[in-house]
Amino acid sequence: MHIRHTLNIGILAHVDAGKTSLTERLLFDTGVIDVLGAVDAGNTRTDTGVIERQRGITVRSSVVSFTADDVRVNLVDTPGHSDFIAEVDRALAVLDGAILVLSAVEGVQAQTRRLMRTLREMRVPVVLFVNKIDRRGARRDELLDDIRRWLTPHLIPMTEVCDLGARSARALAVSHEAPEFTARLSELLADTDDTWLDRLVDGPDPTPAELWTAFADSVDAGRTHPVYFGSAISGQGIGALIDGVTALLRPHPGDETADPEGIVFALERRPSGAKTAYLRLFAGTVIPRQQVIMRRRDPDGTESSYTGRITAVEVIGEPAADRLCAGGIARISGPAELRVGDRLGAEGSENSAAHHFPAPTFRTVVRSADPSAAARLHLALRQLSEQDPFIHATAESGGGTALLLYGEIQQEIIAATLAQEFGIAAIFEPFRPAYFERPRHSGESCEEMGRRAPSPGGWWATIGLRVDKAPIGSGTAFHYETELGALPHAFHCAIEETVHATLRTGPHSRPVTDCVVTLTRSGFVGPLSTAGDFRALTPVVLARALDAAGTEIYEPCHAFEAEIPADTIAPVLSCLTELGADIEDTVPGATGWQLTGTLPARRVRSAEQRLPGLTRGEGMWWSRPSGDRPLGARPESRTRW
Structure with a gap:
């Protein structure tokens, strides 16, 4: 066919x-x-x-x-x-x-x-x-x-x-040709399109085919x-x-002759452990044995890329096809680094641009009921984070692994998956808000070679770092003021990778974001310095630079809408104010009020539980992660460095 x-x-x-x-x-x-x-x-x-x-x-x-x-x-x-x-x-x-x-x-x-x-x-x-x-x-x-x-x-x-x-x-x-239907459809199109309204007023009368084409255009435009x-x-x-x-509904394929552009939106693991990714291709073509460059943006804003070779392409709906063309979806395998959210395409291309999703608002630490299975637990959670990078599995002291989650159902699914697919009984600590920090100002620190160290020999490395504020939502970035090549490439990589890693955990077990870290000074001794010296010293210098800059703690928030009966607005507003909500708008309706605003994520569950009692069960609540606000108080934390 x-x-x-x-x-x-x-x-x-x-x-x-x-x-x-x-x-x-x-x-x-x-x-x-x-x-x-x-x-x-x-x-x-x-x-x-x-x-x-x-x-x-x-x-x-x-x-x-x-x-x-x-x-x-x-x-x-x-x-x-x-x-x-x-x-x-x-x-x-x-x-x-x-x-x-x-x-x-x-x-x-x-x-x-x-x-x-x-x-x-x-x-x-x-x-x-x-x-x-x-x-x-x-x-x-x-x-x-x-x-x-x-x-x-x-x-x-x-x-x-x-x-x-x-x-x-x-x-x-x-x-579609019934007079009653065409009349309703003409009226609907006139309500949403002035051009169509002029056509109906001035004539000539549209044919059923013209009316259907205009309807399809309107559906495709979302009107x-x-x-x-x-x-x-x-x-x-x-x-x-x-x-x-x-x-x-209409397809929107790209140019098959262009360079390939696409996005990995789902991932599966076969019983053998091999990964299979679902790739939606927006432009170009993809064939087996093709060399590709994949790009990704981590939840902390870090951009990275890797190169791999696609070993298999299974086009959805066309198993016999030997290539994936623009507009299609295929299961692909090959690059070991494949992860959900990875983009195929040139940097800066529209179709391969990173899509921004609301970040999880809660944090928990997972430990194995059997301490000897701690390493297996961490490996299993890292595999699950390939399917959902936003859970952001990171190792904790004592054998635990920290996760970022959206809610209790997600936690239950992860616990059941660990038990059934990996044979690990997991214990989850109570949820805490996923607090994070942003620098207030700029701060700088430098450590000279051998001046201070946990051992008498010191570090054979010199590192100077400056931390600057960055626009909200920009994540973290690393820049150089030193001359590239002043250090061996391995030492440059050690500093940059360690900066990003330490910012993800932060000095107080809270990630630091929306900042630029700049290497201002560096030095090494040829026969003695190692990459390990730079990995060990970088967190120390970065911690001092952050202390000099000062940081402010933020907490995640939810944007909410509440539909409530008219006679319940006073107690509902009182409840939301007590929970720390910022009410942005109150709009009267035919049967009640619509309230919109923001609320700390840690208070959302309380609002959901209290709303039915305040509204005789008639209130409707909707919320989703959206933005953040300064916490004001300093929550309990564990110092890492």
Whole structure:
């Protein structure tokens, strides 16, 4: 079969809305699988991990493919729980469009709103699918009103529903040429596009084909959203959904003759330990045995690159293909350093630019219940950090490993993974906020060769370092004022690597960020100096430079929205103020108030727990990691240096 183009579509939803079941139904109805998998039975095609099958939730992104007419559709199944926010955001960067799944019973949830907001921010076209029309309590008109209120006002139903809320419920596709539908669609387009409004006023009247093309343009631009009703269990409405996705969503492939550009958005380990990465290619082509340069940006802002050779390319949806072309997704293997978030492409290219995700807001230390397994625990956590670099596994004294996490569900998944896949019983310390420090001013320090050392012989090295403030969000950088070549290359590498490593842990077990460290002085003695001298001395000089600069402690925050009944605003505002929230706006609505602001991450759980009692269970809370603020007080810490 000739394939006209490839679409990369994400399926996103709140937990239990039915997105994994929808994926199974799409594969079944297009002939990819012969038997429907079920979440409860643990035999779905996308939730392949033991933990995912036991818990019935998606933890890691995965990709499956089907063909509809002459269009290949790669489905990216993403996690639905807010603890896996980075995994969701990372997957969105590779999409041509998305299917946002809602339950006809539960309706618009807080996570649904967060996902829709993220999709809009990343300019991903969205098709809405309302699942579970055959469940008792399913709604249509009321739910459409909620979607207009909470998600988008510019929508149009593409299916009608019969016997809503009964097992016999059916979803019937509306005719695109029906006068009632074309009238509603013309009005919708006029609301979002002045050019189309002028056309309707001045004429001539558009043909159904022109109207459909304008609708597809509007969906691709993210101005309007088609809504399909159906049931992933019974299969109702699935045909109309497939037709809509392939007709309204458009691919955005790059130039196949250009240099290759792409991003690694997921990673798997085979039983042998070999790594397989999912690569979305935006431009160029990739073939086996090709030499590539991969770039990455670490959570602390450090940029690095490495070179490797791709040994295998398995194109999703086309196993016989011997190359990956722009617009497609493939499983690749080869470079041992492959990690989620790595970019393929020239430095500074638009498509290979680093995508910024909200950083985890909590820190914990993991230890093995069996002290003799400490080394195995650290190795296992380092392997897991390849799939999610934001957990940022770093060794602690006493055999522990520090992790950065988003929440308790993520911790439970890591604990279960360690037990089942690595045979390690892990003990997690209580969560603490992921505090960090920024320099207040500039500070400088220098240590001359042999002046001071933990041993009588001293260090055979001279190092001078200056620490300067940098713009917020810039991470850390290392510069030279000394002449390159004044030191052997190995000594330069030892200083730079140690600077970045020590900033990641900080002098008080808190990372230091948004600063520039400059080497101002260096010296060595040819036959005596070693790289070890420079690695040992660098933390000492850097600590003194930071002390001279002075640092301020910051704590992570969440941006929040709260929808509350009108008569509860006084106690809710009092509660949020008590928890340290900065209220940015209060907007009255038809049925209550919408509050927006920021709140320290360590207070979010308290706000979530107290809101139902203050609002008779009617309040809705949404938050996500966003920014930081000065802490003001100095929390307990352990001095490293």
